[in-house]
Amino acid sequence: MSKIDAALLPLNPTVRHPVPAKPPSVVLLAWRQLWRDWRAGELRLLMVAVFLAVAALCAVAFLSERMDGGLRRDAAQLLGGDAVLVSDQATPAPLSELARSLGLQHTTLINFPSMARAPEAQGGGSRLVAVKAVGTAYPLRGKLLLADGRQVGAPQPGEVWVDAQVLDSLGLAVGGRVLVGDSSLRIAGVIANEPDRGAGFLNFAPRLMLADQDLAATGLIQPASRVSYRLAVASVSGEPQALPRFVKQATALIEQSGWRGLRLDSLETGRPEMRQTLDRATKFLKLVAMLSALLAAVAVALAARDFASRHLDDCAMLRVLGQPQRRIAWAYGLEFGAAGLVASIGGVLAGLALHLVFVNLLSGLFSVSLPPPTLWPALLGLALGLSLLMGFGLPPVLQLAAVPALRVIRRDLGAVKAGSVLALVAGVLGFAAILLALAGDWQLGLGAAAGFALAVGLFALLAWAAVLLLRRLVPLAAQGRGAPRWLLLATRQVAARPGLVVVQVASLAVGLLALALLVLLRTDLIDSWRAATPKNAPDRFVINIQPDQGAALRAQLKQSGVQHYDWYPMIRGRLLSINGQDIKPQSFKDERAQRLVDREFNLSHADHLPEQNLISRGSWVNDEPEGLSVEDGLAQTLGLKLGDQLMFDVAGVAVGGRITSLRKVDWSSMRVNFFVLFPRAAMPDLPSTFVTAYRAPTAAAGVSLDRQLSQQFPNLTVVDVSAQLNQVQAVLDQVIRAVELLFGFTLATGLVVLLASVSSTREQRTREFALMRALGASGQLLRQVQRAELLGVGALAGLLAGAVAVGLGALLAHFVFGFEWRLNAWVPLASLVSGAVLAQLAGWWSLRGVLQRPVMQSLREAA
Known part of the structure; x- marks a missing residue:
C-alpha cells in the first residue's frame, strides 16, 4: 500500500494521530514581521522620517504653547494691571472716581525722561533716565524685585529704586544720593525685575523710580513736558464683574467727553512689541516644522511603496499556505501601527528635549517663567506620526493582502498599484488638519500645504514632459551614432519607465525644494531681518x-x-x-x-x-x-x-x-x-x-x-x-540659532526623501543590470549608465526645485515675514548642481550593492 492510499483510509480511532499546530495569533505574526523587517532595514527610512517630522512638530508645538500660556498667564503683570488708562495729560478725575466707586484697586503711574546727576563730590556726571513716579499701591500685578532679593513696592518718600546702569554711569552706590531736578534723593536699592516695564522709546534709558509724593518737589513736570500718565486698575477677589463694568463705563465716558490723547489698554493689548517679536519667531519655526512634516509624508509614501514591492513574494507564499486576506491585512496593519507608534513616541520625547533648547536660546525674548508643558503637543505629535503612517504608508502596504497566489509562479502578477483614493483622501485630510492645528493660522497652514501640493503636481507634470521629450530624442541620437554608448543606454532606460521616473523626479525635486528654501530662508530672509538693525546703526x-x-x-x-x-x-x-x-x-x-x-x-x-x-x-x-x-x-x-x-x-x-x-x-x-x-x-x-x-x-x-x-x-x-541695539541684535541671533537648529531636522528629512526616492528603484535596477550583465555588459559600463541616469534625474529635479524655490521664497518674504525680497538668479543653477551631486551621493549609498549581486541570483529572483 502506497503512502497516498494509506492517507486516504479512514482514521483509526485507536491510533493517536498528530494534531495540526495552531497558527500564531495575528498580534504575534505582526510582532515577528516587525522584528524581522526592522533587523533587515526595511522600516528604517520610514521610521526615521516619522521620527524627524514628529520631533520637529512637537518641539515647535511645545514652545508655542508654553509661550502663549505664559503670555496669557502674565498679561496682567506685563501690563501693570487688569486694565490701564494711558494719556498725555493727567488722568481725568471722573475716571479715578469711577475706579474707586466700583471697589477696584488702582494706582497712578507717571513716566517721563529726564537727567539724573551725581553730586559734585562724586564727579557731577549726568545720565538720561526714565523716571517713573508710582503710588503706594504699586505694583497691582506682578512683583518688583531688588538685586538683594527683596520683594518691594513703591519707594519710601525721599528714596529711589534705580537700574544698575545708573550707578555704573554716575559712579554711585546704594546708600548714596542722586540729584533729580531740584531734589536730592537717597538710592535705596537696585531694580532686578520691574514687572510692567515696556519697551517703548522712553524706556530705552535706565529706570529711576520714586514715590509720587516726591514728584512735585523735583520741579521736573512743566506745561510742555513730555509725560505719560497711567491709571492702572485691578479687580479684587469676590468682585468679578467690577472690571468689565469699569471698562464699559470708562469707554463710554471717554467717548462722551471727547478727551484727547486718552486710551484704555486691556490684557489683550499688553506688551504688543514682545508679542510681535514672538509671533515672528514662531512663524519661522512653524514654517520649518510644517516643511519637515510635508517632506516626511513624501518619504513615508516612497518608503512604504518600496516596502510593499519587496514583500509581494512573501505575501504570495502566505496565500499559497492558506492565509486569508483579512489575516494578512491585519498583520501588516498592526506592524505599521506599531512602527508608527514607536517612531512617534521617540519623536515626541526628542521634541520635548529640543524645545527645552529653544527655551534656552530664546530666553532673551521673555523674562517670565513659562508654565509647564501639557499633553496637547504630545498628542498632536502622536496624531501626526500615525496619520503619516496610516494616510501615506498603509494604502500601498494593504495591497499585499490582495496579492494572488499565482505570483509564486508568475512574477508579473500582483504588482503594487496606486493606493485607494478613499484612504489617500482620508490621510491627506487628517494630515492637513494637523498642520492647521500646528500653524494656528489658516493662511499660513493652507498656504504651505497648498503650495506644497501644487509644487508636487508641477514637478510631476514637467518631469512627464521631459520624459516625453527624451523619448523623441533618443532615436535621433541613436541614428546619429555620435552619442556615447553609456549615455544612450541611460537615456533609453529613463525613457522606458516614464511613470517611475516621474515619481522619482517629483520626489527628488520636493526634497531639493525644501533644501533650497532653507538656504534662502537662512541667507536672504534672516539676513534681511538682521540687516534691519545693522551693526553700524546709530546708537x-x-x-x-x-x-x-x-x-x-x-x-x-x-x-x-x-x-x-x-x-x-x-x-x-x-x-x-x-x-x-x-x-x-x-x-x-x-x-x-x-x-x-x-x-x-x-x-x-x-x-x-x-x-x-x-x-x-x-x-x-x-x-x-x-x-x-x-x-x-x-x-x-x-x-x-x-x-x-x-x-x-x-x-x-x-x-x-x-x-x-x-x-x-x-x-x-x-x-x-x-x-x-x-x-x-x-x-x-x-x-x-x-x-x-x-x-x-x-x-x-x-x-x-x-x-x-x-x-x-x-x-x-x-x-x-547702544544697550538696546545690542539687545535687539542678540535677540535676532538667538532666534536665528533656534531656527537653524530646527533646520537641521528638516535637512535630515530632506535627505531621507532623497534616499527613499533612489532606493525605490533598487529592485528594478537590480533586475535590469542583471540582464545587461548576462548579455555581456561590463561593470564599468553599468556604473557609467547608473551615474549618468542619477546625474540627469538629479539635475532636472534640482533645476525645477530652484525655480520654484525662488517664487515661494518671494511669496513668503512678502506675505508672511514682510521682508524686501532680492531676486537671486544663482539659485536655479546652484540647485541644479546640488541636485545632481546629492542624487549621485544618495544613489551611491542606496545602490552600492546592486552591481555586486551575482547575476544568477538576480535572474532567479526576477524569474
Missing part, C-alpha cells in the same frame, strides 16, 4: 535741540569724529481734518487708528528724500509748496490715498497740504523717521526743535562726547540706545 539720539544751537552742535559732532548723522527738524502737530472733515478717534474702527489720531504726530520737513525711505506711490518733488509725503503704514491705517488733503494743528497754527507721495519706512533701522514729511527746505513760521542720530566713534569717545554735550548744552536729551 545715540539727541532731541530738544534748539534752532540757535544747531551750528555749534554740528561743529562739536564733527570735532569728535562723527562724520555721518541724521539731522531733521521736529514739529509736534495733531491731525485735525482729512479732506476738510474734522476727525476724532470715534471716526475710526481700528484701534491703532484711534490711538494715532488721539495724540500728536512728530512731523518734519526736508529738501530731499531720506535715504532709508522708498517712494511706493506718487513722487517726491523738492520744495513742492502744498505737498505731503505720508508713510505707507499710516496711510493704510487711516485710509489715506494720494490727493487727500490733511490739516494739522501745530501749537495753534493750522498747516496742511495734499498727499503727493507714499513712503516705505524701515522703522527698525534705528534711524530718524517720521510719519509725515513736508518736501520743503524751510518752514520758518512753525515752532520746531531738531533731532539727530549718530554712531558714537568709540566706546570711550562716545562716553566723553555724551558728557561734553550735556555740559555744553544742558537742555539737550541724549539717549544712549
